[in-house]
Amino acid sequence: MPTPIKMPALSPTMEEGTLAKWLVKEGDQVSAGDIMAEIETDKATMEFEAVDEGTIVAIDVPEGTEGVKVGTVIATLAGEDEDPEETRAAAGSDAASEDTNEGESKDAAPADSPAGADGDEAPASGNGGNGAATSARRDPAKAPPVPRADGERVIASPLARRIAEQKGIDLSSVTGSGPNGRIVKADVEQAESAAPAAAAPSAAREAPAPAAPQQQGEFGAPYEEVKLNNVRKVIARRLTEAKQSIPHIYLTVDVRLDALLKLRGELNASLEADGVKLSVNDLLIKALARALQRVPQCNVSFQGDALHQYQRQDISVAVAAPSGLITPIVTDAGRKGLAQISTEMKELAGKAREGKLQPHEYQGGTASLSNLGMFGTKQFDAVINPPQAMILAVGAGEKRPHVLDGALGVATMMTATGSFDHRAIDGVDGAQLMDAFRQLVENPMGLLV
Known part of the structure; x- marks a missing residue:
């Protein structure tokens, strides 16, 4: 069974923290004592060590994410006796199976029943409810939300992530067909075949954005806003x-x-x-x-x-x-x-x-x-x-x-x-x-x- 790695409490007063930096990536092998991440607590930025041996098969919370509650799953580890490739595939197929079953249950439910209106599925990220996703489920006319990379985690199955990494595909540009916009294997393969046609628009999107207008303070002096760390x-x-x-x-x-x-x-x-x-x-x-x-x-x-x-x-x-x-x-x-x-x-x-x-x-x-x-x-x-x-x-x-x-x-x-x-x-x-x-x-x- 894959082992979930959870946000630790690195101080007695810590309730949440910022995942400042990942020092490992998916596919890396770790041993007990290896430094996996730097976590900014309410006191300092501290190193987070692995306690088990295995292979990182999924990173669930990207670096730079603020306000990660203690106990939230931030990564998944396959044990040393488990095949990482099979674990990734199993995790992807299990998620797809669950999504399919849940979709069938919602289709079978009456439109005015609690299941048909709100759905009982757990969020794919495992980090709590998603208000935007709930709104999309309530309105079938709306397209599934597109995962973003600008501060919001891309929702994708582990298998889709691995294929995208191998093919060099940016998941933030892929539209997911799974529930709540979840990216699955078929979406990545379709994005790969459509890549040449999308090259020109992509280049246009990557053009440098115009500089944001300088902000003016209440007394007219220009300023730059600096966000406070924990x-x-x-x-x-x-x-x-x-x-x-x-x-x-x-x-x-x-x-x-x-x-x-x-x-x-x-x-x-x-x-x-x-x-x-x-x-x-x-x-x-x-x-x-x-x-x-x-x-x-x-x-x-x-x-x-x-x-x-x-x-x-x-x-x-x-x-x-x-x-x-x-x-x-x-x-x-x-x-x-x-x-x-x-x-x-x-x-x-x-x-x-x-x-x-x-x-x-x-x-x-x-x-x-x-x-x-x-x-x-x-x-x-x-x-x-x-x-x-x-x-x-x-x-x-x-x-x-x-x-x-x-x-x-x-x-x-x-x-x-x-x-x-x-x-x-x-x-x-x-x-x-x-x-x-x-x-x-x-x-x-x-x-x-």
Whole structure:
């Protein structure tokens, strides 16, 4: 029996996704663990692996399809003991037989009976009802709908698809004679014989379309509409909810970086042989984790009538990925050494930019760190990432006038702002955390223990 491959739930909150890209095609053999597709979830674009061995005999959902519900059949796999050719043919003949039987039942039913009016057949695509097809069935004078390739899946039997692929026939140009416009073997063979006569009209159809008129905004400025991907939609929804439902309190400190920069240089010199190069951000991740160890009342989340007090410092770090902002997590950062934090962070950031993070690598976290200093941003207020209760925003390190021991001098300074959920964290607790963070950065030997 062919095995249906269904849209997986790649995250606990995923209800639907976009089939961004197929990495296999009909006729390909796959083994367990092979990457078959890239699926855009509500969090990131992730790879979908095969769990069984066999041959892909049908791809039911084309790449680029949005809003594919979890559990929808997206492809069909023939087992290693099954003949793919026979499976394709059997699938095509079974579908044709079912279509014929259903057609006979409708013909035999009275015109005013439920079967004669609406029909009880399942949609050929297996993905739910089709309103347009239902309308066509109700009006026998209408021709069957022509499958399209511009965003709507071509409805064809597996055998018809295979023949069309072998003959180089574009199924979107074939009119199906089966129920609901389904393309069967006879339609493809007829299209092949009519191909020479249709060559000229086809060439005319392929002429470049005139450029669409440029759209004008409400103030007259021209614009191009960019459709939001799933990740950007989730970011928009979550940040809106965060600002509307979380009472933010902001606390800012100026931190002297000279000692931390000096220690970083010394550590990098000693770790060079190990291939480890610490960034300033690596040390700041450790400093925030150690500060949360010192002020555990800030390592919490608000849960309605209770607080969750976390025993581990899992730091979510904001990373800009092509699909949008995502926050991979350095787990138990308070207990990890700087070299381990640096290695993990480089790996996580690379996977985030490639859209290959696994759910456990970005879901959770007890506090967040956002660093825009590399872009020259001096200071900013970050939005809390719920259900966390705080996020630390750090700006650029820059030379500034600074008074030390009563004398005016120049120091490398950085401005850091903590955003706190005032339902869970009082201002004094937030201030203690910011002071602990400042002390650890200005006296960085505390990051080595």
